[in-house]
Amino acid sequence: MSLRSSYTLIAPFYDWLIGPALGRVRARSLARLPRAGNAHILLNGIGTGLDLPLLPATHRYTALDLTRAMLDRALPRGDRLDLHWTQGDSQQLPFRSGTFDHVLLHLILAIVPDTCAALREAARVVKVGGRLFVLDKFLRQGESAWLRRMINPLTRRIATRTNVVFEDALAGISGLRLIDDQPALAGGWFRMITLEKTADQDLPDSSVSSSSRRGQVSQTMPPSNATATEASIRYHINPVIAPAL
Numbered sequence: 078m079s080l081r082s083s084y085t086l087i088a089p090f091y092d093w094l095i096g097p098a099l100g101r102v103r104a105r106s107l108a109r110l111p112r113a114g115n116a117h118i119l120l121n122g123i124g125t126g127l128d129l130p131l132l133p134a135t136h137r138y139t140a141l142d143l144t145r146a147m148l149d150r151a152l153p154r155g156d157r158l159d160l161h162w163t164q165g166d167s168q169q170l171p172f173r174s175g176t177f178d179h180v181l182l183h184l185i186l187a188i189v190p191d192t193c194a195a196l197r198e199a200a201r202v203v204k205v206g207g208r209l210f211v212l213d214k215f216l217r218q219g220e221s222a223w224l225r226r227m228i229n230p231l232t233r234r235i236a237t238r239t240n241v242v243f244e245d246a247l248a249g250i251s252g253l254r255l256i257d258d259q260p261a262l263a264g265g266w267f268r269m270i271t272l273e274k275t276a277d278q279d280l281p282d283s284s285v286s287s288s289s290r291r292g293q294v295s296q297t298m299p300p301s302n303a304t305a306t307e308a309s310i311r312y313h314i315n316p317v318i319a320p321a322l
């Protein structure tokens with residue numbers, strides 16, 4: 078089963094399963110965002126939009142997720158925000174390099190099959206000086222965590238990987254500086270990590286790659302404060318969704 082299929086099935090239960098358990102941690106994590114100014118922030122892997130009611134309305138946002146059923150649930154939660162919607166893949170973002178002031182990565186880096194690719198892409202699309210705000214579950218280098226490693230072959234297919242070592246992913250990426258790393262939940266399995274982009278990477282811009290054009294459909298939804306509805310979704314060919322998911 079692909080992650081897109083499993084999250085389509087999970088979507089109706091997601092808020093009930095995850096909402097209460099992560100409520101306080103989510104609020105703590107979002108308190109890292111600037112409270113003033115007019116930044117453009119990517120909400121990477123927005124899911125059902127549990128973050129949306131907690132976001133400062135002063136900024137502009139772009140919300141991305143792979144799964145239409147999750148985006149459909151997020152849509153009504155964005156009403157008070159300047160928010161643009163995109164269906165796409167975090168491992169191959171459909172945005173030009175340096176598009177965003179900051180990127181929020183709540184429960185996405187340990188979900189995707191290739192954490193390093195998703196982190197590299199987040200670093201690519203943020204401006205130099207911009208921050209990546211990560212909240213996710215990671216193992217420490219050398220941590221045995223035998224149960225989490227053992228269940229990973231099953232869980233990675235249906236919801237999340239449980240064996241991701243953040244430092245291993247970060248080691249493959251240049252131009253990122255660690256600002257902060259705090260335990261958030263479950264004895265430090267969940268961590269709040271803040272990174273800053275210090276330099277541009279010498280990487281191809283996947284948003285303009287035509288060789289990866291697969292003809293898959295994505296949706297770009299207009300700002301929800303302009304009364305976004307199902308009917309107002311504009312369809313276009315997405316050149317970047319990876320086929321392997």
Ligand SMILES: C[S@@+](CC[C@H](N)C(=O)[O-])C[C@H]1O[C@@H](n2cnc3c(N)ncnc32)[C@H](O)[C@@H]1O
Pocket residue numbers: 080081084095121122123124125126127128141142143144147165166167168183184185188189322
């Ligand atoms: C655990 S949920 C997290 C949702 C939300 N960020 C939150 O904090 O509640 C993971 C989300 O990642 C999405 N997802 C899975 N693979 C993805 C990919 N390759 N690119 C973008 N989103 C993906 C799923 O559809 C799901 O909405």
